[in-house]
Amino acid sequence: YEEKFTKLAVADARITELEKQIEKVGKDIENTNEEIKEIEQKIQEISENLKNFDYVEKTFENESLNLENAQKVLNELLIQRAKLEENLKELENMKIEIKEKTDTIERNKKRLEALTALEEILGRNGVQLSIISDYLPHLENEVNRFLQRLTEGRMYLKFLTVKADKNSEKPTLDIIIYDRGVERRYELFSGGEKFRIDFSLRLGIAKFLAQIRNATLETLVIDEGFGSQDAKGRTNILEEINNIKSDFKKILVISHLNEIKENFPNQIRVVKDEYGSRIEIP
Known part of the structure; x- marks a missing residue:
């Protein structure tokens, strides 16, 4: 139980860190979505101006590549977020289990105190x-x-x-x-x-x-x-x-x-x- 209690303390510290990471990932996702929107807007502008600029096609390819890379980053962040949420759930379950064990120890401790008192009463000195x-x-x-x-x-x-x-x-x-x-x-x-x-x-x-x-x-x-x-x-x-x-x-x-x-x-x-x-x- 002491080992689990130590793990719980470490887990509580990790929860705060994970929550910060999840928050950061969420912000990164929002920023990425904003970038995607900006890229799409640029693509649209480039497509409209394609006839007037020779380099539009090349720019479009670069932006498409950037979009693809951004999508990969987004997918990686989503996977990382899923893992963090799974770890968080596991830590919550561990916290509940440790609380149950702690409650059991307290009940047994009170029972032991009662039995010790009863032994004293019914023993040779009682x-x-x-x-x-x-x-x-x-x-x-x-x-x-x-x-x-x-x-x-x-x-x-x-x-x-x-x-x-x-x-x-x-x-x-x-x-x-x-x-x-x-x-x-x-x-x-x-x-x-x-x-x-x-x-x-x-x-x-x-x-x-x-x-x-x-x-x-x-x-x-x-x-x-x-x-x-x-x-x-x-x-x-x-x-x-x-x-x-x-x-x-x-x-x-x-x-x-x-x-x-x-x-x-x-x-x-x-x-x-x-x-x-x-x-x-x-």
């Missing part, structure tokens, strides 16, 4: 982030309800959302953990503390999803993790499992610890011998 921000406090409350019971009120966490800007590609969600009111990095907690944090997060998310869907959760699976807990920690986790058992249709706990097994009446034992692993239902 409606999605707004919805997440609205639900995060409820989810945070659910997680902290479990975490504080598991840690006897010693630990709690907060969710922090950061909206993306020009220097970042996407928004972030950070989890800030506090121990006795002091912020601590997740990596600095012990294995047992990490398990309680992770366990609380999973329980809180499951409970929160069940609430917003208004449905009972089907199954909760707890695979190991008790070995990293001290006696008090295991007791708190077992109490919490009993507190939430009504929220799930089935809770499946996987453990190798006998003191954990004794807390669940329904058991599926997996034993291993020289033939491999097998299920043993007591």
Whole structure:
């Protein structure tokens, strides 16, 4: 389009030049016609005076030759005028085509601006982030309800959302953990503390999803993790499992610890011998 626009600018300059040339050609044609008329008049005068002048015949031949030459010049000018008019018509068509393309570009530009705005609204920084921000406090409350019971009120966490800007590609969600009111990095907690944090997060998310869907959760699976807990920690986790058992249709706990097994009446034992692993239902 830029190339065509450049051609159009050149063509506009040529149009003015061509129009001047056409005007000049028209004047030349008029002058030639006037000369033809004068020549014809002279021929007529010469013909009338032919009897009285010996050189009239020769003059007539010269003027006839001039007339023939003038006619050739006129024909050439007419051909040149036709070519110029054809070029002018082509330039006009090109100008119309460039205008149509320019209008299309402007429409697409406005559409792109609208789509970009819509993408911003529906993207991670728009409606999605707004919805997440609205639900995060409820989810945070659910997680902290479990975490504080598991840690006897010693630990709690907060969710922090950061909206993306020009220097970042996407928004972030950070989890800030506090121990006795002091912020601590997740990596600095012990294995047992990490398990309680992770366990609380999973329980809180499951409970929160069940609430917003208004449905009972089907199954909760707890695979190991008790070995990293001290006696008090295991007791708190077992109490919490009993507190939430009504929220799930089935809770499946996987453990190798006998003191954990004794807390669940329904058991599926997996034993291993020289033939491999097998299920043993007591």
